[in-house]
Amino acid sequence: MKILKLCSFIFTFLILFSCKEEEDASVCSESYPYRAKLAIKGICFNYVIELIDVGSNSNLVEAEWTDETTGIVYNNVSRLSNYCDFPTEIQEGDEFYFAFSSDSNDAQCIVCEAFRPTPAKSINIDVCESPPLGVY
Numbered sequence: 001m002k003i004l005k006l007c008s009f010i011f012t013f014l015i016l017f018s019c020k021e022e023e024d025a026s027v028c029s030e031s032y033p034y035r036a037k038l039a040i041k042g043i044c045f046n047y048v049i050e051l052i053d054v055g056s057n058s059n060l061v062e063a064e065w066t067d068e069t070t071g072i073v074y075n076n077v078s079r080l081s082n083y084c085d086f087p088t089e090i091q092e093g094d095e096f097y098f099a100f101s102s103d104s105n106d107a108q109c110i111v112c113e114a115f116r117p118t119p120a121k122s123i124n125i126d127v128c129e130s131p132p133l134g135v136y
Contacts, residue, residue, distance in 0.1 A: 034097065035053045036053075036095065037050045037052060044112040048077050061121060063075060085127075086125075098125040
């Protein structure tokens with residue numbers, strides 16, 4: 001009987017600790033990914049994200065912002081906070097899908113300190129690998 005209990009305990013222990021959480025994959029499947037464009041890919045990760053699907057998130061973006069260096073006016077933009085996690089293959093002008101992230105920016109990458117104007121409001125995002133179902 002003791003051997004059966006011991007085997008049961010070991011089996012339960014192995015099951016509990018062998019499961020691992022999937023990272024990033026669940027972010028986009030659990031919450032609707034929004035659509036955005038990388039409006040400015042500035043020096044030293046001074047990135048400006050333009051939300052195409054703003055929806056109820058208008059408090060997270062600046063409705064209108066003028067880039068001091070070019071004079072171009074942008075709508076529904078924010079500065080990217082978690083720039084270390086942003087995919088390098090996304091270029092200025094590219095559209096992508098994302099989900100809002102609550103992770104703070106614990107910069108884990110080397111960033112220079114050159115300044116480029118960006119909006120005052122900032123967001124953390126997780127870029128989704130594919131568009132939501134039904135969007136192509």
